[in-house]
Structures are given as structure tokens and as C-alpha cells.
Amino acid sequence: MSGNLEFPMNGGDGANSYSKNSRYQGEAINVVKEMIIEAIAKKFDISLSFSSNTIRIADLGCSVGPNTFNAMKSIVEAIEWKYHSKNLTTETPEFQLFFNDHASNDFNTLFTTLPPDRQYFAAGVPGSFYGRLFPKSSIHLMYSSFALQWLSKVPEELLDNGSLAWNKGKIHYTIASKEITNVYAAQFAKDMDAFFNARADEIIVGGMMILIMPGLADGVQYSQDPGRPFFYAFNQSLLDMVKLGMINEDEVDSFNLPLYTTSPKEMTKVVERNGCFSIERMEVSDTRPKNDGPTNVPAILTHFRVGWEGIFTKHFGSKIFEELFERTLNKSAEISSMLESSCGKGTQLFLVLKRK
Amino acid sequence: MSGNLEFPMNGGDGANSYSKNSRYQGEAINVVKEMIIEAIAKKFDISLSFSSNTIRIADLGCSVGPNTFNAMKSIVEAIEWKYHSKNLTTETPEFQLFFNDHASNDFNTLFTTLPPDRQYFAAGVPGSFYGRLFPKSSIHLMYSSFALQWLSKVPEELLDNGSLAWNKGKIHYTIASKEITNVYAAQFAKDMDAFFNARADEIIVGGMMILIMPGLADGVQYSQDPGRPFFYAFNQSLLDMVKLGMINEDEVDSFNLPLYTTSPKEMTKVVERNGCFSIERMEVSDTRPKNDGPTNVPAILTHFRVGWEGIFTKHFGSKIFEELFERTLNKSAEISSMLESSCGKGTQLFLVLKRK
Numbered sequence: 195m196s197g198n199l200e201f202p203m204n205g206g207d208g209a210n211s212y213s214k215n216s217r218y219q220g221e222a223i224n225v226v227k228e229m230i231i232e233a234i235a236k237k238f239d240i241s242l243s244f245s246s247n248t249i250r251i252a253d254l255g256c257s258v259g260p261n262t263f264n265a266m267k268s269i270v271e272a273i274e275w276k277y278h279s280k281n282l283t284t285e286t287p288e289f290q291l292f293f294n295d296h297a298s299n300d301f302n303t304l305f306t307t308l309p310p311d312r313q314y315f316a317a318g319v320p321g322s323f324y325g326r327l328f329p330k331s332s333i334h335l336m337y338s339s340f341a342l343q344w345l346s347k348v349p350e351e352l353l354d355n356g357s358l359a360w361n362k363g364k365i366h367y368t369i370a371s372k373e374i375t376n377v378y379a380a381q382f383a384k385d386m387d388a389f390f391n392a393r394a395d396e397i398i399v400g401g402m403m404i405l406i407m408p409g410l411a412d413g414v415q416y417s418q419d420p421g422r423p424f425f426y427a428f429n430q431s432l433l434d435m436v437k438l439g440m441i442n443e444d445e446v447d448s449f450n451l452p453l454y455t456t457s458p459k460e461m462t463k464v465v466e467r468n469g470c471f472s473i474e475r476m477e478v479s480d481t482r483p484k485n486d487g488p489t490n491v492p493a494i495l496t497h498f499r500v501g502w503e504g505i506f507t508k509h510f511g512s513k514i515f516e517e518l519f520e521r522t523l524n525k526s527a528e529i530s531s532m533l534e535s536s537c538g539k540g541t542q543l544f545l546v547l548k549r550k
Numbered sequence: 551m552s553g554n555l556e557f558p559m560n561g562g563d564g565a566n567s568y569s570k571n572s573r574y575q576g577e578a579i580n581v582v583k584e585m586i587i588e589a590i591a592k593k594f595d596i597s598l599s600f601s602s603n604t605i606r607i608a609d610l611g612c613s614v615g616p617n618t619f620n621a622m623k624s625i626v627e628a629i630e631w632k633y634h635s636k637n638l639t640t641e642t643p644e645f646q647l648f649f650n651d652h653a654s655n656d657f658n659t660l661f662t663t664l665p666p667d668r669q670y671f672a673a674g675v676p677g678s679f680y681g682r683l684f685p686k687s688s689i690h691l692m693y694s695s696f697a698l699q700w701l702s703k704v705p706e707e708l709l710d711n712g713s714l715a716w717n718k719g720k721i722h723y724t725i726a727s728k729e730i731t732n733v734y735a736a737q738f739a740k741d742m743d744a745f746f747n748a749r750a751d752e753i754i755v756g757g758m759m760i761l762i763m764p765g766l767a768d769g770v771q772y773s774q775d776p777g778r779p780f781f782y783a784f785n786q787s788l789l790d791m792v793k794l795g796m797i798n799e800d801e802v803d804s805f806n807l808p809l810y811t812t813s814p815k816e817m818t819k820v821v822e823r824n825g826c827f828s829i830e831r832m833e834v835s836d837t838r839p840k841n842d843g844p845t846n847v848p849a850i851l852t853h854f855r856v857g858w859e860g861i862f863t864k865h866f867g868s869k870i871f872e873e874l875f876e877r878t879l880n881k882s883a884e885i886s887s888m889l890e891s892s893c894g895k896g897t898q899l900f901l902v903l904k905r906k
Contacts, residue, residue, distance in 0.1 A: 248685040288685040292673060297661040305653040305676035315684055317648060317673040320661035328671055329604040329644040 225479065226339075226406055226544055227268050233546045234272035234335075237474050239400045240280070242334050243287045249273060250333045251314075252292040254323040255341020258304045263312075265339060266291055269404075270314055273335075289314035294327055295341075296320065322346065324388045328396040336393055339406040345452035346388070349381040352450045363433065363443075366425040366451045368416055375416055382454045386464045394470035397549040403471065408455040409543025411478045419455050420541050423532035424498055431521035441514060449509050451502070456543060471547040479542050489533055491526040495519070581835065582695075582762055582900055583624050589902045590628035590691075593830050595756045596636070598690050599643045605629060606689045607670075608648040608752075610679040611697020614660045619668075621695060622647055625760075626670055629691075645670035650683055651697075652676065678702065680744045684752040692749055695762040701808035702744070705737040708806045719789065719799075722781040722807045724772055731772055738810045742820045750826035753905040759827065764811040765899025767834045775811050776897050779888035780854055780878075787877035797870060805865050807858070812899060827903040835898050845889055847882040851875070 243249045251269060256262040270289050277286055293304060297320035308316055321327050323338070324346045351359040352374065359377040364370040367378045393403060410419060432449075435441045458476050465471055499519060507515050599605045607625060612618040626645050633642055649660060653676035664672055677683050679694070680702045707715040708730065715733040720726040723734045749759060766775060788805075791797045814832050821827055855875060863871050 246685075246687070248688060290685050290688070297664070301657045301661055301674060305657055305674070308653070308676065315675075315682070316677075317675045318657060318661070319671075319673045320664065321672075326671070329602075329646050331602070332604060332646070 225542070227265075229475075229477075229544055230265070230268055230337075230404060231272045233402075233404055233475060234269065235276060237546060237548065238273060238276065238335065238402050240273065240276055240282075242398055242400055244284060247285055247287045248290060249287045249335070250290045250292070251335045251337065252294055252319070252328065252333050254294045254327075254336060254338040255344070256293040256295050256299075256304070257341075258300050259307055261339065262293060262304075263307075263309050265337060266314070267309070267312075269335065269337060274313075290317065291315070292317050292319045292328070292333075294319040294321065294323060296322060324385055324392070326392045326395060330395050331398045333396050334398055334401045336397060336401075336403045338404075340408070342386070342389070342405060342407045343453050343455060345378070345381050345454055346385045347381070348450045348452045349377045351377050353448055355447075360447075361450055362447050363429075365429045365432065365446070365449055366422075366453065368419045368422040368455075369426050369429055378454050379460070381452075382456060382460075383464055386461075387468055390465065390468040390470055394468070394549065399549050401549045402474075403545075403547040403549070405543075405545040405547070407543050407545075408541060409461075409478045410455055410457050410541075412457050412459045414457070416455070418536050420533065420536055421453075421455065422536065423529040424495070425451065426532065427522045427525040427529050428502075428518070430525065431518050434521060435514065435518065440517065441510060445510060451505065458543065461543065461545060465547065470550060472550050473545070474548050475544070475546040477544045479544065489530060491529045491533070492523055495523055495526070495529075581898070583621075585831075585833075585900055586621070586624055586693075586760060587628045589758075589760055589831060590625065591632060593902060593904065594629060594632065594691065594758050596629065596632055596638075598754055598756055600640060603641055603643045604646060605643045605691070606646045606648070607691045607693065608650055608675070608684065608689050610650045610683075610692060610694040611700070612649040612651050612655075612660070613697075614656050615663055617695065618649060618660075619663075619665050621693060622670070623665070623668075625691065625693060630669075646673065647671070648673050648675045648684070648689075650675040650677065650679060652678060679748070680741055682748045682751060686751050687754045689752050690754055690757045692753060692757075692759045694760075696764070698742070698745070698761060698763045699809050699811060701734070701737050701810055702741045703737070704806045704808045705733045707733045709804055711803075716803075717806055718803050719785075721785045721788065721802070721805055722778075722809070724775045724778040724811075725782050725785055734810050735816070737808075738812060738816075739820055742817075743824055746821065746824040746826055750824070750905065755905050757905045758830075759901075759903040759905070761899075761901040761903070763899050763901075764897060765817075765834045766811055766813050766897075768813050768815045770813070772811070774892050776889065776892055777809075777811065778892065779885040780851070781807065782888065783878045783881040783885050784858075784874070786881065787874050790877060791870065791874065796873065797866060801866060807861065814899065817899065817901060821903065826906060828906050829901070830904050831900070831902040833900045835900060845886060847885045847889070848879055851879055851882070851885075 251266065253262050253266060270291075273289075274286065291314045293301075293316065295301075299320070301318045301320065304318060305316075319327050323341070349359075351357045352361040354360055355362070359373045361367075361370055361374050364374070367375040397403065408421070410416070416422075432441060432446050436443050436446055458478055461476065462473065465473055503515055503519075506518065510518070607622065609618050609622060626647075629645075630642065647670045649657075649672065651657075655676070657674045657676065660674060661672075675683050679697070705715075707713045708717040710716055711718070715729045717723075717726055717730050720730070723731040753759065764777070766772070772778075788797060788802050792799050792802055814834055817832065818829065821829055859871055859875075862874065866874070
């Protein structure tokens with residue numbers, strides 16, 4: 195149904211799997227758990243379910259758990275609590291939950307690890323969320339956590355050596371020129387418009403969307419992105435390997451990570467231009483643990499590995515990744531010092547929308 | 551959600567996979583394709599979709615395709631044809647298709663091989679169809695092909711050496727005593743009642759169910775089941791291996807294939823006792839290709855392998871299966887001669903029900 199890029203998280207439950215290395219996303223979810231509960235308490239319209247007595251919820255870009263299961267549990271419990279607090283005479287609704295990700299996601303692991311005590315009917319939905327996934331007006335609440343930073347594709351200009359935006363020798367806009375950043379931003383705007391159009395079809399009028407994604411506070415430069423030191427280190431390792439003849443220069447020139455960090459101002463513009471949703475809450479917050487001592491760079495790198503190994507391997511082949519990762523690990527001290535000098539103001543955008 | 555037995559078909563697309571060896575089910579589907587189209591033309595109430603403009607269809611026990619995709623295509627096209635033939639002014643409905651099987655089914659293969667040109671939204675639903683899988687009154691049409699012959703479990707009496715129904719040395723009722731058959735039949739009746747209760751909750755009033763399963767014409771003895779020569783040959787191979795010390799006798803005593811073949815009379819009784827569905831059509835038919843020369847026993851054995859390897863391997867371990875299968879293949883001539891003397895009247899039950 196979608197021709198979009200697919201870079202699944204590492205599947206299974208081995209040492210480098212997503213299910214064993216999703217602690218950072220997990221922490222982010224704990225930080226926002228209260229925000230989710232509050233958003234549902236204040237904004238979710240339970241009367242939407244009265245006609246069918248069913249509430250349908252989707253997690254877009256769910257990967258393989260356990261984060262998706264924890265988030266879904268919080269959402270279901272918050273809705274149930276709202277039901278009970280109203281002392282309604284109607285039956286408590288039944289919940290149907292749709293776990294969405296690319297068809298190449300490890301749904302086998304997702305399905306065999308579903309919580310046995312879950313209070314909902316579960317379904318998996320394969321496909322890109324930049325296209326339609328569900329019938330019209332069939333979903334009451336959509337959720338997505340740390341998935342919308344993935345663009346639908348690498349913008350073509352980045353690969354065109356006749357273009358000002360040719361991203362030679364660089365793998366990401368945070369370590370490149372303003373032209374490159376503009377190209378990434380334009381792709382993001384286009385992707386988000388496609389995303390909101392698809393969701394506008396699928397979400398019942400009055401229904402809700404909770405989106406969590408990397409975010410920078412307004413006015414913070416993209417060069418201050420806390421991900422930048424990591425992109426930089428991977429990039430340097432690749433260039434070192436080019437010098438040593440382990441990788442061709444062309445291969446680095448033609449590689450770009452299709453990841454983008456947005457800001458409240460930019461998201462507001464995208465939502466308003468689309469016109470189908472009202473913004474109920476938007477907030478940038480710092481998800482890094484407080485008083486947690488110095489940043490554990492190797493742990494973060496291992497975390498990035500889970501999300502990025504697929505895309506690196508697809509481009510460079512499976513043989514080079516171990517070497518690339520080791521070399522990047524060896525740059526941990528450098529990354530650490532770059533992180534200290536970055537402003538690091540806000541790494542997460544929390545967004546609550548309503549279907550108008 | 552279910553504690554029932556799970557014996558997935560062989561996954562992937564290798565030489566012994568279900569996706570490469572489902573020709574016999576495929577032929578059965580061709581035989582019934584016209585029956586499905588006719589059933590929808592005559593019995594499916596398209597007005598059921600007018601309120602939401604969505605038609606929800608489920609395939610219970612779908613395995614990994616391609617049969618499920620072909621069947622779903624026929625069903626969707628038959629409903630669309632009915633819509634268009636009525637010259638309705640309403641929009642053509644959208645279709646949401648739920649592919650159900652045990653959580654251990656290879657959903658990864660199912661999802662990555664979904665037809666790219668499909669005219670429906672696809673979802674996978676893990677879990678046993680002997681329990682609830684969907685919200686109340688949410689499905690318009692349920693379909694199941696060659697899945698309901700699997701009982702939810704091996705009845706305990708078969709394993710109890712103090713019981714008259716202890717199935718010592720035998721792996722199936724078709725080669726055992728009447729007591730054993732009664733125990734299988736009782737389990738089937740119980741399972742089907744659970745099945746119909748769950749479906750009665752899930753299917754919209756007026757909605758439809760099309761069930762295809764192994765079936766014997768009324769009055770045909772279970773010893774005439776065309777599967778019997780195959781059960782017999784596998785059983786003999788196991789006993790030969792016991793004699794040679796390759797398997798313990800106990801292991802054979804404690805193994806029973808939880809497969810059951812019903813009849814129109816028996817199904818009528820089960821449906822009527824349950825009371826939630828009306829029988830719109832019930833028919834036993836012979837699915838074996840006409841004028842196809844002598845039965846190709848090795849091909850049928852390879853077909854059975856796909857469905858049975860999992861359950862044999864789970865009980866006896868993975869090492870013995872190749873030997874067991876080779877030994878059974880060597881009995882092909884014996885199987886062939888047993889098949890000729892079986893009456894073979896009807897091997898498939900086709901059933902159309904409506905939710906009252």
C-alpha cells in the first residue's frame with residue numbers, strides 16, 4: 195500500500211534488539227505518561243463511543259514493544275477511568291487496538307509478546323502511516339511515539355550532484371549547510387501534510403491524536419540538536435573508513451539519514467495549513483533523566499544502534515556495521531564533550547490534536 | 551487471550567512451507583469459489599454497511615496465503631458486484647479485512663506478501679477463534695476454510711490409561727474404537743459451541759458466515775474418512791520406530807492428532823443447539839480433481855506435512871520427523887490401495903450461516 199522507506203527496528207529479543215534496548219523511549223514514555231492521562235481526562239470525548247460501544251485506538255509506528263504495550267495500557271485505563279468517573283449507565287465500551295508499523299516490522303514478536311492480561315482486542319496493521327491505513331471515520335484515538343521523525347524518503351535533491359543541496363560527504367542536515375536543512379524541512383512539511391490528510395479521513399470527528407516526537411524549542415538552531423554529536427560521530431567514522439579504503443566515497447555521498455527534528459512553531463504551521471485538526475496542547479520538554487550524572491554515551495549509542503542498524507546495513511551492506519559502530523563507540527568522549535556544549539533545550543515535542 | 555493449542559503451518563516460503571504447498575487447499579477453494587460468489591449474491595445483506603459505509607470481513611485460521619488472499623479477493627469482488635448491480639446512489643463502501651490465526655502463525659510472511667493491488671485495509675488478528683477476537687457486532691462477514699477441523703485441544707480422556715477412551719498406540723479416532731470417536735465428537739461439539747458463541751457476539755445481526763471444512767456425507771462411517779489411510783500410515787511408521795527403539799512407546803500412547811471431520815447432520819445439531827445462527831446452505835462435496843488419473847499419494851503426504859510437521863515435532867522432537875515422513879512415504883502404495891477401497895463420498899462441507 196506504500197512505497198515508502200522501511201527501516202524496521204531490530205526484531206526478536208536478542209542483545210541488540212529493540213525489545214531489549216528501548217529504555218530511552220521507555221523513559222520518554224514515563225515522562226509523558228502523566229501528560230497522556232491528563233490529555234485524555236481533559237480532552238477525550240467519551241460520548242463518541244456511545245453508538246457502537248467500541249473504542250478504536252491505533253499506535254502508529256509501534257515497533258515491537260514493550261513501550262507500545264505500556265502506552266496502550268495507560269491510554270485504555272485513562273479512558274476507562276473517565277467512563278467510570280461519569281457514573282454512566284451505559285456498558286463500559288470494548289476496546290480494539292491497532293498496532294501499526296511497516297510490513298517489515300517484526301509483528302511475529304509483537305503478537306507473541308502481547309500482554310496476556312490485556313483488556314482489549316488486538317490487531318496488527320502493516321503499512322506506512324504516510325498513507326491510508328484504516329476505513330473512514332473508524333478510529334477514536336491515534337497515538338504515535340518517536341516515529342514521525344522518520345521522513346517518508348530521502349529527498350532527491352540531496353543525491354543530485356548538480357544541486358546546491360547535494361549532501362556530499364555528510365549523512366544528516368544537522369552537520370550540513372542551511373540548503374540541506376531546507377530540503378529536509380520541505381520533505382517534513384510534505385510528509386506531515388500527507389500524514390494529517392490520511393488521519394483526517396480515518397479519525398472520527400471529535401476524535402483525538404496524541405503525538406510524541408523529537409522536538410527543539412522555538413528559536414533553537416538545528417546545530418544545537420542533541421542528536422548532532424551522534425550524527426557527527428557516525429559521519430566521522432564513515433569518512434575514516436573511506437580513507438582506509440573500507441568504504442567507497444560515493445557510498446557516503448549517497449547516504450542520508452531521513453530523520454528530522456521539528457519545533458512547535460513549525461508544527462503549528464503544518465497543522466494550521468492542513469486545517470483538519472485543532473491544537474489542544476503543544477509542549478517541548480527535556481526528557482533526559484534529572485540528576486543522573488554525566489550522559490552515558492555508549493548506552494545512547496547502543497540505543498541508536500537498534501533504530502539505525504537496518505538503514506545503515508541496507509545501504510552499506512551488513513559487513514561494515516560492526517566496524518562502524520565500534521569506531522563510533524571510540525568517539526564517546528568527543529560526543530560527550532560536544533553534548534555538554536550543546537544547549538540541549540528540549541528534546542521532545544508533545545502534541546494533542548482534535549479532529550475538527 | 552487463548553490457552554488453546556497452537557500448531558502453526560510451516561512458515562516462510564521454503565520447499566516445505568505452507569505458501570509453497572497449499573495447492574490442495576487451493577483446489578478446494580476453486581471448487582467452492584463459485585459457491586462463495588453465489589452465497590454472497592443471494593444472501594449477503596449490503597444494507598448492513600450503509601450506516602458506516604465500511605464492510606468488515608474476517609478470515610479465521612488464515613495461515614499465510616496465497617489461499618486467503620484469493621478467497622478474500624473473491625469475497626470483496628462479489629460484494630462490490632452486488633453493490634454496483636443495485637445502482638445505489640451511496641458511495642461504494644470501504645473494506646477492512648482481518649486475517650486471523652494463532653499468534654504463532656507467520657504473520658511476517660503474511661504481511662510482506664499481501665497483494666500490492668489490494669482494494670482493502672488489512673489487519674492481522676492473533677489468537678484462537680474458539681475465543682473472542684473482535685468487538686461486539688463489528689464484523690459483517692466471517693469466512694473460514696479448512697481450519698475448524700482443528701480441535702481446541704486433545705481431549706484428556708484419550709491420555710488417561712484408566713479410561714475406556716485411552717487411545718493407546720493410536721494417533722487418531724479414524725483408526726481407533728467407537729469410544730475414542732465419541733470423545734473426539736464431544737470435544738468438537740464443545741468447541742463449535744464456543745466458536746458460535748464468540749461469533750454471535752462479533753457478527754452484526756443479519757451478518758453472514760461462510761465455513762468450509764472437511765466433511766463426510768450423512769451416514770458415511772468414520773472409518774470411511776478419506777484421511778484414514780494417511781493417519782493409518784503415519785501411525786504404522788511410528789509403531790515401526792517404536793519397535794526399532796527410535797521412539798518410546800509412551801510417546802506414541804500420549805500422542806493424538808486433534809483433527810475432526812464432521813457431517814451435515816452433526817453440524818446442523820450443533821448450530822441448532824447454539825441457536826444464534828440460521829443455516830442458509832449446507833452441502834457436502836467431493837473436492838478431488840476429476841479425471842486426474844490415480845491419486846498422487848506422495849503429493850498429498852507433502853501437503854499433510856505442511857500442516858502436521860509442527861504438531862508432530864512439538865511432541866516427538868524435531869529429529870524424528872524426517873525419518874517418520876520418509877517411512878510414511880514408503881507406504882504410499884498401501885495408502886493408495888486403502889484409498890481405492892474407501893467410499894470417499896464427500897470430503898468437504900460448505901456451510902452458509904446468518905446471524906439471527
